[in-house]
Amino acid sequence: MKPLMLAALAATSLGLLGGCDQRPERPAEPTLQTRFDKADLNKDGVIEQKEATSIADRPFGDVDTNDNQVVSIDEFEVAVQSAAPPRG
Numbered sequence: 541m542k543p544l545m546l547a548a549l550a551a552t553s554l555g556l557l558g559g560c561d562q563r564p565e566r567p568a569e570p571t572l573q574t575r576f577d578k579a580d581l582n583k584d585g586v587i588e589q590k591e592a593t594s595i596a597d598r599p600f601g602d603v604d605t606n607d608n609q610v611v612s613i614d615e616f617e618v619a620v621q622s623a624a625p626p627r628g
């Protein structure tokens with residue numbers, strides 16, 4: 541066996557040993573409350589139109605089912621769940 545080949549082999553095995561990088565844990569799926577809080581920029585507990593012009597790919601007015609010009613967490617939940625693909 542040629543010395544050059546041996547060196548290449550040693551380098552390869554060293555590379556394999558050192559190549560096991562640790563992946564960070566994937567963050568959990570954000571909860572409904574987390575997503576709501578993210579959209580509720582001024583943290584007053586409701587989403588105004590200025591905070592989100594559309595929610596879950598639906599226009600704000602469509603999500604605001606009781607027409608009080610704000611989207612509550614309940615309305616947000618309905619919009620998000622209706623946008624989610626059907627299960628099964």
Ligand SMILES: [Ca+2]
Nearest residue numbers: 580582584586
């Ligand atoms: Ca708000």
Ligand SMILES: [Ca+2]
Nearest residue numbers: 604608610611
């Ligand atoms: Ca509303």
